[in-house]
Amino acid sequence: MTDRTEAIILKSFEAKEADRVYIAFSRQRGKIKFIGIGTRKPKARLASGLEPLTKSEILLVKGRMWDRAKGVLILNQYEKLKDNLEKLIPVQRIISALERIIPDEEPNEPLYYDLKFFLRSQNEKKNNDLLGLALLWKFIAWAGYTPGLFCCNTCQEKLKDQKNYKFVVPTGIVCEKCEKIIPTHFSMSQNTIKVLRVFLQKKLEIAGKIKADKKEIETIKRLTCLMGENITGQKIVI
Numbered sequence: 001m002t003d004r005t006e007a008i009i010l011k012s013f014e015a016k017e018a019d020r021v022y023i024a025f026s027r028q029r030g031k032i033k034f035i036g037i038g039t040r041k042p043k044a045r046l047a048s049g050l051e052p053l054t055k056s057e058i059l060l061v062k063g064r065m066w067d068r069a070k071g072v073l074i075l076n077q078y079e080k081l082k083d084n085l086e087k088l089i090p091v092q093r094i095i096s097a098l099e100r101i102i103p104d105e106e107p108n109e110p111l112y113y114d115l116k117f118f119l120r121s122q123n124e125k126k127n128n129d130l131l132g133l134a135l136l137w138k139f140i141a142w143a144g145y146t147p148g149l150f151c152c153n154t155c156q157e158k159l160k161d162q163k164n165y166k167f168v169v170p171t172g173i174v175c176e177k178c179e180k181i182i183p184t185h186f187s188m189s190q191n192t193i194k195v196l197r198v199f200l201q202k203k204l205e206i207a208g209k210i211k212a213d214k215k216e217i218e219t220i221k222r223l224t225c226l227m228g229e230n231i232t233g234q235k236i237v238i
Helices: 083-103 110-124 129-142 192-201 214-232
Strands: 004-017 019-026 031-038 055-061 067-076 164-168 173-174 184-190
Touching: 004 031, 004 067, 004 083, 004 110, 019 083, 031 055, 067 110, 083 129, 083 164, 083 214, 110 129, 129 184, 129 192, 129 214, 164 192, 184 192, 192 214
Parallel strands: 031 067
Antiparallel strands: 004 019, 004 055, 019 031, 055 067, 164 173, 164 184
């Protein structure tokens, strides 16, 4: 039995003497794993279309343990991104975190298109930290870890406008009254909370256009790492 799917390669690792196992996010099937027989050989026909950060149409043959790649049509290799280390390294960190967060074999076509938009944008434009963070938060929400950002996570009262907010990982914000009895992880500004709300409520292209200063971006990065670690049980670096 064969299956043709459009997918973005997230990661690969060596298997046996000349093979590789690939992890990809597929438009039709979600996160998939499959093997490329002989793709570590110098002149392997399929290897270039199965490199990480490549969008390809892949023909898979059903196998006992792993599906096997039988054919590959390259759709986009994001050459400008791969040729620019300053842009490539932060994108690789985002993709590495996504690979751990995404559940196996659960399709999500809108998020697949978000991932394509992210890679295309980073390939064609300047590096955008907020765009990558927004993408991660959309996948975090899909994994079932949407924090409370409008009401206190403890007493459920609607949050009042204040200069600083206290955040408890992974559940969300607590009000000034409840923070006196609940250990909190983060103090963050009102604008940081607004940025997180946009991440979760608006389309990715809108989230990439909002403004945040360097301190706010660093706060969101640290919070995102903690959320990812809570989901995966593994250290996340972005």
